[in-house]
Amino acid sequence: MSDPVDEPKDGYFLHHGGRYVPETLWAALEELGQAHDEAMADRAFREELEGIFAEYGGRPTPLTHAPGLSEEIGAEVYLKREDLVHGGAHKFNNVMAQALLARRMGKSEMIAETGAGQHGVATAMAGAALDLDVTVYMGAKDIQRQQLNVFRMRLMGADVEPVEAGAATLKDAVNEAMRTWVADVDDVHYCLGSVVGPDPYPRMVRDYQAVIGRELREQSLEQTGRIPDAAIACVGGGSNAMGTFYPLRHDDTRLIGVEAGGEGTDTDEHAASLVAGEEGVLHGALSYLLQDEDGQVTEPHSVSAGLDYPAVGPEHAHYKDTGRAEYVAATDEAALAATRWLCETEGILPALEPAHALAYLREAGDEFAEDDVVALTLSGRGDKDVHTLRDEMDMGEIA
Amino acid sequence: MTRLEGALDEPGLVAYLVGDHPDRERFLAYADALVDAGVSVLEVGIPFSDPIADGPTIQTAVTEALAEGVRPPDVIEAIAELRDRHPHVPIVPMTYTNIVHRIGYDRFDQRLTEAGADGAILADQPPEAARHSTGLDELDQVFLASPATDDERLATVTRSTRGFLYVVGLFGTTGARERLDPRTVELVERVAPIADDQGTPFAVGFGVSRGDHARHLVEAGADGVVVGSAFVDEILDREDPKAVGDLARELVAGIEDAGK
Ligand SMILES: Cc1ncc(COP(=O)(O)O)c(C=O)c1O
Numbered sequence: 001m002s003d004p005v006d007e008p009k010d011g012y013f014l015h016h017g018g019r020y021v022p023e024t025l026w027a028a029l030e031e032l033g034q035a036h037d038e039a040m041a042d043r044a045f046r047e048e049l050e051g052i053f054a055e056y057g058g059r060p061t062p063l064t065h066a067p068g069l070s071e072e073i074g075a076e077v078y079l080k081r082e083d084l085v086h087g088g089a090h091k092f093n094n095v096m097a098q099a100l101l102a103r104r105m106g107k108s109e110m111i112a113e114t115g116a117g118q119h120g121v122a123t124a125m126a127g128a129a130l131d132l133d134v135t136v137y138m139g140a141k142d143i144q145r146q147q148l149n150v151f152r153m154r155l156m157g158a159d160v161e162p163v164e165a166g167a168a169t170l171k172d173a174v175n176e177a178m179r180t181w182v183a184d185v186d187d188v189h190y191c192l193g194s195v196v197g198p199d200p201y202p203r204m205v206r207d208y209q210a211v212i213g214r215e216l217r218e219q220s221l222e223q224t225g226r227i228p229d230a231a232i233a234c235v236g237g238g239s240n241a242m243g244t245f246y247p248l249r250h251d252d253t254r255l256i257g258v259e260a261g262g263e264g265t266d267t268d269e270h271a272a273s274l275v276a277g278e279e280g281v282l283h284g285a286l287s288y289l290l291q292d293e294d295g296q297v298t299e300p301h302s303v304s305a306g307l308d309y310p311a312v313g314p315e316h317a318h319y320k321d322t323g324r325a326e327y328v329a330a331t332d333e334a335a336l337a338a339t340r341w342l343c344e345t346e347g348i349l350p351a352l353e354p355a356h357a358l359a360y361l362r363e364a365g366d367e368f369a370e371d372d373v374v375a376l377t378l379s380g381r382g383d384k385d386v387h388t389l390r391d392e393m394d395m396g397e398i399a
Numbered sequence: 400m401t402r403l404e405g406a407l408d409e410p411g412l413v414a415y416l417v418g419d420h421p422d423r424e425r426f427l428a429y430a431d432a433l434v435d436a437g438v439s440v441l442e443v444g445i446p447f448s449d450p451i452a453d454g455p456t457i458q459t460a461v462t463e464a465l466a467e468g469v470r471p472p473d474v475i476e477a478i479a480e481l482r483d484r485h486p487h488v489p490i491v492p493m494t495y496t497n498i499v500h501r502i503g504y505d506r507f508d509q510r511l512t513e514a515g516a517d518g519a520i521l522a523d524q525p526p527e528a529a530r531h532s533t534g535l536d537e538l539d540q541v542f543l544a545s546p547a548t549d550d551e552r553l554a555t556v557t558r559s560t561r562g563f564l565y566v567v568g569l570f571g572t573t574g575a576r577e578r579l580d581p582r583t584v585e586l587v588e589r590v591a592p593i594a595d596d597q598g599t600p601f602a603v604g605f606g607v608s609r610g611d612h613a614r615h616l617v618e619a620g621a622d623g624v625v626v627g628s629a630f631v632d633e634i635l636d637r638e639d640p641k642a643v644g645d646l647a648r649e650l651v652a653g654i655e656d657a658g659k
Pocket residue numbers: 089090091116118119193194195234235236237238239240241305306307351353354379380381
């Protein structure tokens with residue numbers, strides 16, 4: 001075990017990360033990395049972003065003590081309420097910051113990929129708020145499955161481009177967004193939705209999401225007198241988890257990332273790239289991914305569309321290899337049951353993504369001591385999932 | 400001197416096909432037609448599930464090949480068969496990093512060298528990323544430059560490449576274009592002195608599809624042109640080796656007309 005690095009060097013978190021991209025994107029990534037560094041060092045940029053976070057986004061989000069969960073688990077459970085931020089998910093933090101950066105760089109247009117539509121809707125929202133044109137690439141199959149989010153994107157003035165290539169899902173939407181970016185790299189900003197992709201995206205999106213962990217740490221000190229003993233978050237690409245973990249990395253806090261276990265990590269039907277994937281390169285980064293023996297990337301499965309991605313951010317790969325964070329998986333079934341658990345126990349409907357983190361908490365409750373402060377990032381609200389929930393629950397999968 | 404190093408001493412055509420597409424037999428027939436037409440380098444694609452540098456034509460062929468069950472060892476075998484048939488033409492597999500990472504750089508290097516390949520092109524691997532791996536040894540790794548590569552970086556990439564420099568002529572993905580983008584010609588004029596200075600030949604690809612394109616580019620200073628999608632389009636549309644050979648002859652004639 002070794003300490004994780006704080007910042008990547010030449011784009012690498014020791015071994016993972018990098019920029020595996022067509023040459024045409026090299027200069028754009030270089031420029032983006034510099035623009036991000038300059039923006040973060042610029043007080044005016046930070047203040048403008050904080051203003052947007054507060055006045056438009058409703059930050060800081062509360063850290064809510066969950067008495068019912070605490071009693072059942074036998075530890076002091078707190079929920080970091082990203083479900084209460086504007087738009088209903090942590091995605092807001094990243095898209096508003098990237099939109100502000102894009103404007104600062106003189107770009108007039110943003111493109112984004114989306115799977116279920118959450119990041120697409122958030123980007124459309126940011127584009128409308130900060131006056132940037134938005135085009136969202138979305139797999140044709142996902143468009144059919146997520147009509148409502150497509151409508152929401154269009155309502156906010158975004159163009160939604162169907163992607164027919166491959167399996168016509170999220171990974172293909174990322175491919176197409178990258179291809180489009182290559183063709184129009186001077187005018188367009190690619191607003192990537194998680195801590196994935198080539199450098200500087202993993203560190204940039206992390207920096208924008210780190211507001212979650214900073215607030216959480218401070219609020220925990222204020223409300224409980226201590227820094228959390230454990231922090232739990234779900235991991236798709238890994239942005240809400242890294243946003244939670246990063247400000248706690250030098251503390252004596254257990255960091256636990258929960259991936260989508262689908263039908264079980266012993267089957268082919270899951271999206272647990274850290275728990276059950278192998279090292280490889282996808283979408284510009286060397287990390288862990290789901291692939292076959294030849295290196296062809298395989299289709300992930302999860303009941304939660306936001307976790308349905310075959311790779312994971314390289315900084316998580318680094319945290320896994322250094323042992324700084326633990327990674328586990330929760331199944332579809334456990335996540336569905338945990339959704340109902342939170343509804344009934346605390347009166348909060350979580351999104352299916354953080355329901356995976358809740359499922360882990362529920363199963364692993366014994367690991368925590370009675371006075372442990374356990375913080376769980378509730379990355380989004382579950383309104384978007386009610387159709388799925390109704391269908392799954394009608395099928396009697398949970399009693 | 401390897402087969403690849405001398406390949407573009409005279410301006411020539413670098414022709415790309417997707418390995419084992421539509422099947423082994425027809426792939427070999429198309430490749431034979433290209434060699435008969437006088438190509439200088441054969442580039443053979445190893446299908447990858449997520450080809451981000453490729454446009455619709457090559458994506459379609461790659462998806463078809465994967466659906467037919469074409470695997471990297473199959474393409475390596477096809478390359479060995481080509482080497483048997485054509486002892487002299489340089490053969491360069493083209494793929495993406497993950498395929499190589501998965502097999503292992505050493506094994507990829509060794510198995511392709513044994514099959515008779517001379518170099519490798521990884522469309523998503525700039526020199527910096529290549530240096531992070533154990534790298535390829537026997538195979539000459541060909542690096543790419545693009546209109547977004549400034550002069551300083553161009554000099555670095557040119558120093559890193561082996562065999563030749565692959566110049567991506569436009570902002571975009573692979574795919575045949577009707578017209579030659581004037582910016583492609585400007586790029587060639589920018590690259591020529593830098594590449595010549597280092598004694599490195601360069602070939603220009605992406606969007607090139609006709610004899611007159613090839614002639615223009617070589618007249619502007621290129622040592623070769625790379626054509627892929629135009630051949631794959633012929634294969635997808637007509638399935639006629641003769642049409643593939645005819646197009647290659649048109650391109651080779653265009654290059655020769657430039658009379659460099
Ligand atoms: C509510 C919610 N949580 C989590 C995720 C997963 O993304 P990440 O792992 O980047 O936080 C998503 C993605 O759509 C989401 O909508």
